[in-house]
């Protein structure tokens with residue numbers, strides 16, 4: 001029998017994971033989502049067939065797994081409101097929040113609980129997610145296995161054994177869909193300047209990103225080698241890549257990802273256990 005999984009907070013990220021789970025065959029009857037407004041829940045119930053509730057305590061009463069998926073800024077208040085019920089039933093806690101330590105979450109929920117931090121990303125919606133997982137010392141092997149299964153139903157999952165590495169995962173994959181969406185915007189704009197219509201430029205750019213990622217995933221060649229294979233000496237790609245290098249693309253990405261991980265650490269200091 002599938003474990004009962006309750007998502008506290010049914011926004012962009014939880015919605016993507018739930019949709020991916022249902023598409024991959026996870027029984028909708030074993031999934032419950034909560035939100036503050038019925039209008040958030042209604043479309044999820046209609047589209048996915050999952051259970052929904054505006055009552056967090058009722059929704060966690062029969063949960064084997066509670067996925068904390070509200071914004072970090074309200075997590076403390078939400079955890080404290082769940083504390084007594086969680087201490088009664090002691091489910092596995094999975095938090096998808098950026099920048100909140102397992103220690104803070106465990107403390108707000110009353111202590112001595114199995115807590116997994118998960119950093120997913122929105123392509124979970126289409127079964128192409130990438131997530132990092134970290135378990136505190138109370139998590140047993142069966143619970144690790146369960147979290148792996150849940151997250152592998154919507155993409156790939158990688159365990160890290162140091163909690164601070166979740167901030168690195170946030171920079172490499174959690175926030176990273178936005179970097180690629182930004183590139184799509186920029187490539188579409190440049191394609192239009194070169195004379196293509198926006199729709200054609202957008203479709204070509206996106207299909208190329210999909211093709212490049214799929215090819216790199218299936219190849220035993222390094223990205224550097226695959227890049228060289230596109231670059232004919234004296235040709236067009238060589239010019240384009242030289243421009244990207246001279247313009248500082250590597251430093252720009254490094255700076256963006258450092259900023260991302262730094263913000264996660266800042267959030268931990270601002271919002272963490274007190």
Ligand SMILES: NC(=O)C1=CN([C@@H]2O[C@H](COP(=O)(O)OP(=O)(O)OC[C@H]3O[C@@H](n4cnc5c(N)ncnc54)[C@H](O)[C@@H]3O)[C@@H](O)[C@H]2O)C=CC1
Pocket residue numbers: 008009010011012013014034035036037040056069070071072074078096097098119120121122174175
């Ligand atoms: N959006 C993303 O790409 C990613 C988000 N995350 C994490 O996921 C969490 C949620 O982010 P989003 O989905 O983007 O936010 P969101 O704003 O789309 O969703 C938050 C949800 O929480 C609900 N909510 C608010 N107060 C509540 C309460 N007291 N009880 C139950 N539900 C309540 C809201 O109705 C909303 O459905 C954050 O902690 C974020 O750090 C992690 C990885 C990626």
Ligand SMILES: O=C(O)[C@@H]1CCC=N1
Pocket residue numbers: 098170174175
């Ligand atoms: O921007 C954020 O804070 C969240 C966490 C990772 C992606 N979105």
